[in-house]
Amino acid sequence: MPETDLIHNETAGIERLLEIMARLRDPKTGCPWDIEQDFASIAPYTIEEAYEVADAIEREAWDELKGELGDLLFQSVFHAQMAAEAGHFTFQDVVTTMANKMVSRHPHVFGDESREKSAEQQTRDWEAIKAAERAEKSETGTLDGVAIGLPALLRAYKLQKRAARVGFDWPSADNVIAKIHEECAELVEARDSLSQAEVEEEFGDLLFVMANLGRHLGVEPEAALRAANAKFTRRFEGVEARLAARGKRPEDSDLAEMDALWEAVKADERGEA
16 A cells, blocks of 8 residues: 555554654654654653543543543654664564563463462562563662653652562551651751751652552552642632632632632532531
8 A cells, every 4th residue: 555545544553653653754754843853852742641641531531531542652653663763673563572571471361370369469470570570681679670750759659669579668557657757857857957958858758758658558649649639720720710700810819718718619529518
């Protein structure tokens, strides 16, 4: 099929998308913006698209999810095209690698292991397989392989989870809460008597321990914070709506009025009279 026919063939699937990407990156006839990009410049867009997928799921915006998943897929295609141009690998190599990984990590589905095991046992098996894969890559340290580019709160959670596997962990959530009180006191002391850099360090320590508490409580901190952000946004928009009904904007109000409206919005959400 001529490439022009492939590009306009809506039934051609992934091959059509790959051809479009190749054309966009064509040095002579492609898009100047796409041609100028490299892995580092595209990476922030990849992260952004992943979060937009998560946002659509959280809002249960199923009509939007199709487009967001497409945007995320396009990021993989973009990176693979640049890799192919540099002679590193192709998109088909990406597909093969992923397929092989899923087969090897699910011997109870694609191999001869029994499926008669608990989800907890399957999780332990999964982690053992991943540990073996890391060893093959000479990633022998406990924390090796935890991506540096992850959002900091999520990376803290994963680092602590990895350390806990080898016994480096607080015995209970109560111990973590005690540590939080200690870190809070150190932050207050830093605020009153130390440099801004030291304040930042103590604040980071507090956030790190908060992520650890989330793990002990079975709460993924990144997801919890996204939910808190959504709740704050929803409630503050409620405050703005009530101010607008009074012919006012937030900058025309004061903290006392907005705080009262905030409490009213919360009461409405809870169905309180």
